[in-house]
Amino acid sequence: MKLIFYTANCFMDTSIEVINILKHVVELHVIIEVRQETKSQTIIDVSNFPADQDVVPVEKMLNSTNYAKLKPYLDGTASANFVAYARPGLAGNFKTAKALHKHIKAINADVLHLEALLVRSLLIIPSLFSFKKIYLTIHDPLPHVGEKDFKINLAKFIYFNLPKVKGFFFYSEFAKKQFQQYYKINNKPCWVVKMYPLSYYKKLAGNRNIDKRSLLFFGRLSPYKGIEVLLNSMSNVFERFPLTHLVIAGRSVNDYKIPQEVLNKYPDKITVLNRHISNDELVRLIGEAKFVICPYIEATQSGVLMTSFALNTPVLASAVGAFEEYIVDNQNGCLVAPNNSQLLAEKTIGLLEDDYYKNLSMNIKMHQDHNPWNLNEQIYISAYQTN
Structure with missing residues (x-):
């Protein structure tokens, strides 16, 4: 199975744990969304933001120290790239999205696993027709108090209702129940992936x-x-x-x-x-x-x-x-x-x-195990085999 795992730098402390699992069970291609205003988040600190490139290998945008710390997680993936939204304005975003679409088309993957339900992730919608299956990871089904954003809510609404979406992943039973009660999407399976120390x-x-x-x-x-x-x-x-x-x-x-x-x-x-x-x-x-x-x-x-x-x-x-x-x-x-x-x-x-x-x-x-995140491996394998 050839799979694209699309995430963003704000989720990378958790995403690398998932990447470390998936790279052993599928041909894994990683895409990490990054913007100028979010180039230093969680474990990512982008030092070389390109002015004229849109899809850039991870090692080209990180300094040697930061990349060396990420490398053990990325080793074994088929590819790992940033999609860098560096161009100004809406026209610039669409140019970057066009380059991303070309990159996705060249990979020709069967499955998309989307961890970053962000506003700019909507720009990959033209690419979605090439996938047989799409899976979504939902971090926060509902916005937190004081953090409502209609754009992110719009992105969620669109993705939740896409016909090719085969199921949803959550990091807690609480989030799963909250999602099911609020959105009432009961015809698609939901899986809980247990979190462990990062x-x-x-x-x-x-x-x-x-x-x-x-x-x-x-x-x-x-x-x-x-x-x-x-x-x-x-x-x-x-x-x-x-x-x-x-x-x-x-x-x-x-x-x-x-x-x-x-x-x-x-x-x-x-x-x-x-x-x-x-x-x-x-x-x-x-x-x-x-x-x-x-x-x-x-x-x-x-x-x-x-x-x-x-x-x-x-x-x-x-x-x-x-x-x-x-x-x-x-x-x-x-x-x-x-x-x-x-x-x-x-x-x-x-x-x-x-x-x-x-x-x-x-x-x-x-009570800390050596690599407890691997206990989630079978959950992903079973989910991706869903028709």
Whole structure:
């Protein structure tokens, strides 16, 4: 079977795990969508953005260090290219899409697996007629609070209703049920692929031994992340453990602004890094964290969770979305009722008392398999054999 796996750099920390599975069971051709404004996301840091090329081999757009870290995942694929939307304006986008269509046609694949349901992915629709089967991975069936985008909703609506779409993949039972209840597409199969710790970050961390000195919130800053709940919980935490330090690391989206009242009250106890966080810095921040806090108001699955687990760092999270599927309470983390600062403070204090969080960290370390993502291989094989 010849398969094109189409993704985007914002999904690559997860996509490389899927690529690492698929390259052993199909002739795999990888296409990664990238734009100027998104050239540094997750594990990708594009250093050589072309001005006159549209479909570019991965090694031509990354510096040698970044490519060397990706190479083990891409070795064994039939091809791996970026589609680089660098040309200005709508006309430029269509020129790039035309080059992409030519590239796809030359591969002549049987199957398309589309992981990136983004606005520009609609530009490949003319290419879809050449595939016998199309499969979609759905990360977020519904938009998060404060992140509605009619263009992405339009892309989803179009792709969900394409006749050649044979089924849908999800990373949690929660996302699957949410999709089925909202869209009511009951005539097509749905498969859940279990997430595991993200190996890229584990390899990047190596055997670093860093002093645990802080509590950490990381990821994009957005209304649904419950940052206000976290900040309002910290007064009780600081009162009980006055040497505690909280780090909030990530870039605001959709003009979200963190409330300043608590920040102004504790300027020496809370650090906000409202910017892009490089991979090396993220690994260091997680390494320094006693545990990660995810006080989300709502969620689907979480790359933050799997990045933390990759570095043996427990997570205190709201009992929303798929957190309840992946966190075993008091084993690899703790769960707390959402939108409740008092309960969040109590759980945080409980993890800090007598360094209880260290027990959870040890549990994560003891139960990590060498390459657990491969346990999903049969799911993909069976899915692709669907008529």
